[in-house]
Amino acid sequence: xxxxxxxxxxxxxxxxxxxxxxxxxxxxxxxxxxxxxxxxxxxxxxxxxxxxxxxxxxxxxxxxxxxxxxxxxxxxxxxxxxxxxxxxxxxxxxxxxxxxxxxxxxxxxxxxxxxxxxxxxxxxxxxxxxxxxxxxxxxxxxxxxxxxxxxxxxxxxxxxxxxxxxxxxxxxxxxxxxxxxxxxxxxxxxxxxxxxxxxxxxxxxxxxxxxxxxxxxxx
Amino acid sequence: xxxxxxxxxxxxxxxxxxxxxxxxxxxxxxxxxxxxxxxxxxxxxxxxxxxxxxxxxxxxxxxxxxxxxxxxxxxxxxxxxxxxxxxxxxxxxxxxxxxxxxxxxxxxxxxxxxxxxxxxxxxxxxxxxxxxxxxxxxxxxxxxxxxxxxxxxxxxxxxxxxxxxxxxxxxxxxxxxxxxxxxxxxxxxxxxxxxxxxxxxxxxxxxxxxxxxxxxxxxxxxxxxxxxxxxxxxxxxxxxxxxxxxxxxxxxxxxxxxxxxxxxxxxxxxxxxxxxxxxxxxxxxxxxxxxxxxxxxxxxxxxxxxxxxxxxxxxxxxxxxxxxxxxxxxxxxxxxxxxxxxxxxxxxxxxxxxxxxxxxxxxxxxxxxxxxxxxxxxxxxxxxxxxxxxxxxxxxxxxxxxxxxxxx
Numbered sequence: 270x271x272x273x274x275x276x277x278x279x280x281x282x283x284x285x286x287x288x289x290x291x292x293x294x295x296x297x298x299x300x301x302x303x304x305x306x307x308x309x310x311x312x313x314x315x316x317x318x319x320x321x322x323x324x325x326x327x328x329x330x331x332x333x334x335x336x337x338x339x340x341x342x343x344x345x346x347x348x349x350x351x352x353x354x355x356x357x358x359x360x361x362x363x364x365x366x367x368x369x370x371x372x373x374x375x376x377x378x379x380x381x382x383x384x385x386x387x388x389x390x391x392x393x394x395x396x397x398x399x400x401x402x403x404x405x406x407x408x409x410x411x412x413x414x415x416x417x418x419x420x421x422x423x424x425x426x427x428x429x430x431x432x433x434x435x436x437x438x439x440x441x442x443x444x445x446x447x448x449x450x451x452x453x454x455x456x457x458x459x460x461x462x463x464x465x466x467x468x469x470x471x472x473x474x475x476x477x478x479x480x481x482x483x484x485x486x487x488x
Numbered sequence: 489x490x491x492x493x494x495x496x497x498x499x500x501x502x503x504x505x506x507x508x509x510x511x512x513x514x515x516x517x518x519x520x521x522x523x524x525x526x527x528x529x530x531x532x533x534x535x536x537x538x539x540x541x542x543x544x545x546x547x548x549x550x551x552x553x554x555x556x557x558x559x560x561x562x563x564x565x566x567x568x569x570x571x572x573x574x575x576x577x578x579x580x581x582x583x584x585x586x587x588x589x590x591x592x593x594x595x596x597x598x599x600x601x602x603x604x605x606x607x608x609x610x611x612x613x614x615x616x617x618x619x620x621x622x623x624x625x626x627x628x629x630x631x632x633x634x635x636x637x638x639x640x641x642x643x644x645x646x647x648x649x650x651x652x653x654x655x656x657x658x659x660x661x662x663x664x665x666x667x668x669x670x671x672x673x674x675x676x677x678x679x680x681x682x683x684x685x686x687x688x689x690x691x692x693x694x695x696x697x698x699x700x701x702x703x704x705x706x707x708x709x710x711x712x713x714x715x716x717x718x719x720x721x722x723x724x725x726x727x728x729x730x731x732x733x734x735x736x737x738x739x740x741x742x743x744x745x746x747x748x749x750x751x752x753x754x755x756x757x758x759x760x761x762x763x764x765x766x767x768x769x770x771x772x773x774x775x776x777x778x779x780x781x782x783x784x785x786x787x788x789x790x791x792x793x794x795x796x797x798x799x800x801x802x803x804x805x806x807x808x809x810x811x812x813x814x815x816x817x818x819x820x821x822x823x824x825x826x827x828x829x830x831x832x833x834x835x836x837x838x839x840x841x842x843x844x845x846x847x848x849x850x851x852x853x854x855x856x857x858x859x860x861x862x863x864x865x866x867x868x869x870x871x872x873x874x875x876x877x878x879x880x881x882x883x884x885x886x887x888x889x890x891x892x893x894x895x896x
Contacts, residue, residue, distance in 0.1 A: 336777015356681040360688075451684055457772040457779065460649050460754070463710060 275318050276458075276465050279338035281326035285450055288363035289342045296476035298469075318465070330355055330453060339458035340466055345448045346427060350388045356459050358470050359452040362477045366429040370443040373416050378423075385412055385421035392425040395445055413437050500601060500609025508810065512612065515641040515809050516594045519614040522640035526633050528592040528616045533573040535596070539563035545792045546572040547763045554598045554609075566598035571801060572789065574617050579793035587620025587797055594806070608807060614641070615783070615803035619790065622798035624734050627767040627785060628741035634771060634781050634802045635747050641804060642813035643773050643780060648750055649710070650769035651757030652735050653784075655719060656706065658727025663699045674703070678758045683707055709755035713739050719755055731766075738767060759784050767800065773812045780805050780812070822848045824882040826863045828889025829853055835888045850882070860891045 330353040548568035677686035759768035768784030783802025827835035
């Protein structure tokens with residue numbers, strides 16, 4: 270494996286992108302600041318032999334599994350839901366939140382409660398493994414409305430600060446998983462471009478460590 | 489469920505049109521012929537097997553097996569791979585055949601995937617099994633044969649990584665003696681390629697610093713022969729030493745085969761631990777996101793069929809290889825014979841003569857003015873280059889009989 274090949278990195282658009290960019294820049298990789306959707310989706314950084322593709326967060330793992338990108342930044346929530354065959358190399362420590370069971374306080378559950386979520390696979394598996402029978406309802410957004418309008422008794426969703434929940438009078442009943450973004454890699458790329466992926470992984474690991482250290486001193 | 493439309497097929501199966509079949513046959517014949525030259529003889533086993541025998545012995549997880557009931561109510565599976573059926577044959581029909589046995593196969597296999605996963609439910613594998621030889625030479629022969637078969641199948645650029653399940657088994661037992669559940673948890677993480685989870689589990693285990701570092705360093709054990717030396721600094725139990733020694737021996741034999749430049753040692757390689765017992769390997773083509781071959785040593789499988797014997801083997805993922813090799817290779821010359829109805833016997837005799845000499849020949853009669861006009865146009869267009877006739881390409885045109893005769 271002589272010579273340096275380009276490494277294609279797929280980045281999630283939107284909320285996580287800004288955090289990821291900050292981390293990549295801290296690691297010395299000049300990723301463009303904005304994920305300006307009106308402009309092209311593919312950006313190259315010549316000095317680092319990196320090419321960036323922007324994708325919907327839920328699609329990042331799919332791109333990587335099929336090898337159109339060698340590595341990517343994907344939320345653990347997506348990895349749990351999509352169950353894609355990829356390497357999960359590094360906890361980037363960004364976009365930190367938790368996936369929780371949420372509901373209205375003090376409500377008694379019916380025998381066969383309904384659970385609304387953007388993560389039907391994760392929710393269904395979680396309740397099965399906890400011996401509870403529920404009906405999972407897949408929603409694509411505004412999940413927190415579901416208990417308020419009587420569509421569901423519980424919801425499964427990501428909680429970052431809990432502000433949205435409180436504003437809607439909801440409470441976090443159970444934390445299911447801690448969620449952060451991960452660096453993932455394609456099965457073949459991880460072997461054929463190991464040196465490059467390892468170098469990227471190490472510089473991101475260092476950047477993530479200093480970010481974590483900086484976070485504790487300032488907080 | 490509503491009735492399917494007439495052109496629909498079940499999810500995950502596909503039709504192969506002539507162009508794809510030609511490619512598929514080249515891969516298949518190239519690989520099988522390569523295996524034949526290494527002394528491997530091809531066998532064919534049935535598509536259907538009993539769930540309780542071959543189904544239970546195969547590596548495929550239960551929910552990925554296609555199961556059906558025969559007329560007596562016995563559960564049948566569509567074979568999900570060929571290693572277990574071959575083990576059955578070696579332990580039954582070939583029971584008296586002396587070991588070692590070298591067998592090859594090309595077969596369609598079946599896996600049920602989750603709805604919407606978009607994976608093939610039926611695909612082709614071309615592979616080889618070497619039964620009855622537990623030496624490092626046998627493992628190296630299988631890896632070298634895989635490399636040779638990939639080349640013969642037309643995969644130009646690829647690399648192979650091999651490891652050994654005994655190394656991790658031994659290291660985990662050394663660092664976490666008797667703690668099977670915790671070992672399984674760590675193996676599970678590696679099997680799912682979840683290195684983040686693996687490191688998290690390690691932290692939770694509160695091992696002493698050196699042991700934790702050793703288990704973390706496992707994730708980085710890949711490279712050339714030097715990986716074996718590094719591996720020896722991490723553990724020193726009998727199982728670890730044996731695994732590393734075997735890897736070194738395999739590496740040296742691969743050197744003698746002259747294929748060292750194609751292989752690397754990779755101790756992070758995880759196979760199914762309940763099935764593989766020694767060396768395991770995977771092959772990667774540079775243009776494809778999925779492995780193109782995989783294999784390893786499975787010394788416990790034959791015993792399940794009543795003839796304990798060591799064995800090692802591999803399968804090419806033929807359907808995947810179809811995606812990476814380039815289309816047109818040397819196809820035989822195609823001849824079109826157009827003939828006036830009165831020249832029928834002459835035309836068919838000529839066709840037969842050309843077919844005997846190995847050409848592909850299509851005949852068609854010329855009826856009426858339009859056909860003759862087309863024939864003349866083709867004769868003009870196809871003088872030195874391939875031409876198209878009714879959507880098919882031909883290299884040569886022969887016209888027999890004369891237009892005037894028909895006009896009379």
